[in-house]
Amino acid sequence: MAAAIKDLAVVNAEIQEEKELVNNVDFKMVTFSLAGKDYGVDIMNVKEIAKADKFTYVPNAASFVRGVYNLRGDIIPIIDLRTFFHLSVDTKVDAQENMLILRIEDRVYGTIVDKIDKVVGINSGTIQPPHPIFGDINIKYISGVVEKEGDLYIILDVVRIFTQNEDEKQKPRAVIQEAGESYFAPPPAAEPVLEQHAEAADSALGFIKDGLIALKRFIVSPLNEQWLKKRFTEWVDVHSNSEVQLRNVQDADNFLADFYSPHTGSFWDDEYSFQVKSILPNLSSNSIQVWNLGCGKGYETFSMACILKSRYPNGHIKIWANDNDILSISTAPNMIFDLADVPEFIRGFMVRGKNGYSFSQEIKNAILFEYHDILNGNQIPDVDIIIARDFLSFVSLQDQEKIIAEFSEKLKRGGLVIIGRNEQLPVDDWQPIAKDPVSAFVRN
DSSP, rough: OOOHHHHHHHHHHHHHHHHHHHHHOOEEEEEEETEHHHHHGGGEEEEEEEESSSSBOOOOOTTTTEEEEEETTTEEEEEEHHHHOOOOOOOTOOOOOOEEEEETTTTTEEEEESSEEEEEEEEEEGOOOOOGGGOSSOGGEEEEEEEETEEEEEEEEEEHHHHHTTTTTTSSSOOOEEETTEEEOOOOOOOGGGOHHHHHHHHHHHHHHHHHHHHHHHOOOOOTTHHHHHHHHHHHHHHHHGSSSSHHHHHHHHHTTTTTTTTHHHHHHHHHHHHHHHHHHOOOSSSSEEEEESSSTTTHHHHHHHHHHHHTTTEEEEEEEEEEEEEHHHHGGGGOBBBBGGGHHHHHHEOOSSSEEEOOOHHHTEEEEEOOGGOOOOOOOOEEEETTTTTTSOOOOHHHHHHHHHHHHHHEEEEEEETTOOOOOTTEEEEEEEEESSSSEEEE
């Protein structure tokens, strides 16, 4: 009898402990349904909920991209999670779609779901590891599962969905799993007194390389290692031994601060544009074909179009501008500007409209902006000029080699490649014709 009473006391204590755990809410999620199953997403990633029935079509987009949507002046991409996860979709013509507007890091996305339910509060300690039987979707996109009042919820890892390019990204040295989330383990601390120990210096440089991969997906290779060694020497000179390693994204950004080419994300100024113009080849044909990889919002593409029109006034110019950022590529063709924000050499190629200045139809017609992942094959003709500033350093070593080989195949005789300011192509195959701030090469 005494043993039975003791066992009952233990059971009651366990029940009470479980109740306290369940009642201690430290995680809230917005719940919704996909193909008849219940899902949840961390409320900290949810900006708002919305309904819409009209989206702007984006040519060449992936099948799960429904288009873009004007959310009170902000153009955001719309992803259909049902199509993304290969689930059944029962879409009625002109029917309003249920949307979760998500904020992932500094970007905003719209996601279409079947039905949005409610906000559910749970204790994070009750979240169980994911298992394939809990959903019809790939387990790598599930951060956990949890039961609440008889309902089973599958918690999606939306950060991974929108930031992980599953097969192409370099894997960091270590990944820590904690409370259903993944984050990069910081590299080990460097050995002290780098100046006195070559082995320790090499180790510290290795930590820098690992940190750049993990924090910025920057791949060190022959393409940029000359810059890296110079930058590492500068970095060590101004940081104590304990601060040499890259501990967070801000450290990595500071390390890469002088890597990028001039005027990244903005129009090229008059001086830089003059230097680009001065290295352009004399072409035998009146047709000028250009391939611009990683064009972003289109600033460098428009800058190049104006330079080409100035250099070859009678030429027929065509620029294939590619990027896998759907928001940037969809807004690039119709940007409006204040003339005061535009460099002098570009102003002559702009026209005034009701809301501001935009590029002339002649310049717009010269550019084809396409949503495209460069790594998945490129169906463009042979070209005279390739622009890939700072693009190659952010793809895997294998893909760097693949793309550079494709440069050789696509480039016409006498054509040139413009890459990043601190990048260089293999000297056995390529001859530099300009260096800093414009880095340009021709084939040997």
